[in-house]
C-alpha cells in the first residue's frame with residue numbers, strides 16, 4: 001500500500017459504496033427516530049438490531065460525515081460526550097449538568113441575535129448555536145449530595 005494513487009482510492013471507495021450507503025441510511029434513519037441526542041455508542045446500540053456486524057468506528061465515521069454534510073447536527077459545545085441530532089435545522093438545547101441529558105428547547109431561534117453580533121464584531125454572521133444548562137427534572141429531585 002506504499003503507492004495509493006487517487007485512482008486507487010476512487011476504486012476502493014466504489015467497491016465499498018453499496019454497503020456504506022446502506023449503513024449511512026440506516027444510521028440516519030435510526031437517529032431521526034429519536035429525540036434523545038444520542039452519542040455514537042448509543043447510535044450503535046440503535047442500529048445493531050438492523051445491522052448486527054456494524055462497528056462503533058463505522059457508526060462514528062458515518063455520523064461525522066453526515067454532520068459535515070449538514071444532514072445532521074453535531075452537539076459538542078459542552079458536556080461530557082459528543083452527541084448527534086437528526087434534526088439539522090437550528091434549534092436550541094438544554095443540557096443537564098448532572099446526568100448530561102440533552103433536550104430540545106421548543107422556542108424559535110432568535111434572529112435578532114445574529115444582527116446584534118454582526119454589529120458587535122467585524123465578522124459576517126451566518127449562524128449561531130445556543131445551549132443552556134441546568135438540572136433536568138429527575139436530577140433536580142435528587143437530594144443534594146454531601147460534600148466531602
Ligand SMILES: [Zn+2]
Pocket residue numbers: 096097098099100101135136137138139140
Ligand atoms: Zn439530569
Ligand SMILES: [Zn+2]
Pocket residue numbers: 037085087091092093103104
Ligand atoms: Zn435537538
